[in-house]
Amino acid sequence: MESDLLKDAAERANRYLQSLAEGLAAAGHEILNTVELNQVLVSFGEATERIIEAVQAEGTCWCGGTVWQGRRAMRLSVSSWATTDEDIERSLAAIIESARQTS
Secondary structure (H helix, E strand, C coil): CCCHHHHHHHHHHHHHHHHHHHHHHHHHCCCCCCCCEEEEEEEEHHHHHHHHHHHHCCCCCEEEEECCCCCCEEEEEEECCCCCCHHHHHHHHHHHHHHHHHH
């Protein structure tokens, strides 16, 4: 039973991150990794750090920065069982809007 709950949570997190990756790519942003577990890495080019700061300040979701294969990237993770489809939709919209306003 417990393993089914964990499997469901992991599959849901992966589905949410696939949605984020697809939405960000459709908006013209570069996804740097293949979504396999619970992280998406996205690059906004030279504006990456400013966009990370803008998303954090906006407050809908929280993201961090990282360096992956020598490139600065925004790191998005889903780790809470309480995350919903609506949370992902709001987060995607907030990230895209922050990128639009900051770039």
